[in-house]
Amino acid sequence: MELLEIIQFILGISIVASSILVILNHNPVVSALFLLLSLFFTGAFYFSLGSFFIGVVQILIYAGAIAVLFVFIVMLLDLNSFKISLPGRLLTHFMGVFVGVLFFVLVTYCVLEIPFSGFKESSQNALELSLTAKEISAHMLSKYMLAFQVASLLLLAAMVGVVLLGKPSNFADLQEKDLEHH
Amino acid sequence: MELFNQFQGLYFQLFIALTVFSIGVIGFLIRRNLLIMLMCLELMLNGVNITLVSFSKLHQDPGGSVLVLFIILVAAAEAAVGLALIVSLFRRFKNIQVDNLREQKN
Numbered sequence: 656m657e658l659l660e661i662i663q664f665i666l667g668i669s670i671v672a673s674s675i676l677v678i679l680n681h682n683p684v685v686s687a688l689f690l691l692l693s694l695f696f697t698g699a700f701y702f703s704l705g706s707f708f709i710g711v712v713q714i715l716i717y718a719g720a721i722a723v724l725f726v727f728i729v730m731l732l733d734l735n736s737f738k739i740s741l742p743g744r745l746l747t748h749f750m751g752v753f754v755g756v757l758f759f760v761l762v763t764y765c766v767l768e769i770p771f772s773g774f775k776e777s778s779q780n781a782l783e784l785s786l787t788a789k790e791i792s793a794h795m796l797s798k799y800m801l802a803f804q805v806a807s808l809l810l811l812a813a814m815v816g817v818v819l820l821g822k823p824s825n826f827a828d829l830q831e832k833d834l835e836h837h
Numbered sequence: 838m839e840l841f842n843q844f845q846g847l848y849f850q851l852f853i854a855l856t857v858f859s860i861g862v863i864g865f866l867i868r869r870n871l872l873i874m875l876m877c878l879e880l881m882l883n884g885v886n887i888t889l890v891s892f893s894k895l896h897q898d899p900g901g902s903v904l905v906l907f908i909i910l911v912a913a914a915e916a917a918v919g920l921a922l923i924v925s926l927f928r929r930f931k932n933i934q935v936d937n938l939r940e941q942k943n
Contacts, residue, residue, distance in 0.1 A: 660846065663846070663849070663850075664849070667849060667850075667852075667853040670853060670857060671853060671856050671857065671860070674856075674857050674860045674861070674880055675860055677860075677864065677873070677876055677877070677880065678860060678863065678864030678867070678868060678873065678877060683870060683872050683873060686872075686873055686876060687872075687876065690876045690879065690880070693857075693880065693883070694879075694883060697883055697886070697887065700853070700887065701890055704850070704890060704891065704894050705894060706890050706893070706894060706902060708902070709890055709902050709905055709906070712906060712909060713886075713909070716909050716913060717879075717883070717909060717912070720913065721879065721912065721913055721916045722879075724916060724917070724920060725872070725875075725876060725879075725916070725920070728872065728920045728923065728924065729872060731924070732872075732923075732924070732927050732933070747866075747867065748867045750866070751863055751865075751866030751867035752863055752866075752867065754862065754863075754866060755859045755860070755862045755863030755866065756859070756863075758859055758862055759855060759856070759859040762855055763852075763855065766848075766851060766855075786893065786894070786897070786899055786902050790899045791899045791902045791903060791906070793899075794899040794900060794902075794903050795903045795906065798900075799900075799903050799907075802907060806907055806910050806911075809910070809911065809914055810910065810913075810914055812914075813914035813915075813917055813918050814917075816918055816921070817917050817918055817921040820918070820921040820922060820924075820925050821921055821924070821925075
């Protein structure tokens with residue numbers, strides 16, 4: 656085995672382990688921190704695949720912005736005040752794990768049934784054949800230009816929506832005042 | 838078996854991606870905390886991203902990488918809107934457990 660493959664193996668196991676810890680932890684703060692770790696390892700995994708630009712974007716946006724947003728919100732809310740245990744939770748747990756494992760087994764079976772033929776080369780020499788930022792941006796700004804612009808509209812809509820949702824009390828007050836005027 | 842050796846790296850990457858996605862599915866189904874359910878959505882998107890990067894790498898096609906960038910963008914928008922919804926739910930009900938929310942709905 657090459658060194659790169661060993662590194663890739665360790666990174667993959669780390670991604671899976673930290674993902675499992677995300678859903679097994681009872682403290683949401685620890686969960687969010689493990690999510691951050693998982694996303695960070697995924698970025699490193701992209702580096703080991705040779706997709707450096709995507710790895711950088713993953714670490715900057717996912718681990719640097721989204722996961723930190725999660726940590727921030729978890730710390731903002733006071734979540735320790737309620738812990739419930741309803742009857743029937745065990746059945747829910749069992750069914751959830753059953754459905755997840757069933758999905759895993761079925762997809763594994765389907766993937767192993769696919770005849771992977773017609774590929775030019777395997778990803779052995781990963782580092783030599785890297786997709787650079789130049790290639791990716793050339794594609795994004797020519798072939799996928801429309802999607803790029805629609806994405807900017809999506810971000811604008813999300814921003815407006817978040818600002819609106821961020822002040823529910825003020826918004827409700829305004830509506831009430833409007834109703835009183837009419 | 839020869840086929841497996843030929844695409845060993847690819848199979849490992851697909852295995853990691855599928856495992857992360859399945860963990861996301863399981864977590865979404867068994868956890869009752871809205872924040873952790875949203876985190877599991879992020880995990881599922883992350884698993885899909887790993888698959889796309891692997892195949893983009895295998896085919897030397899930048900299209901997959903572009904799609905990963907768009908998925909990251911949509912995930913960012915989704916996380917922002919979802920967290921804003923959770924914060925406003927928490928302000929109103931002082932609670933973000935979905936079981937309790939179902940009781941408090943009416």
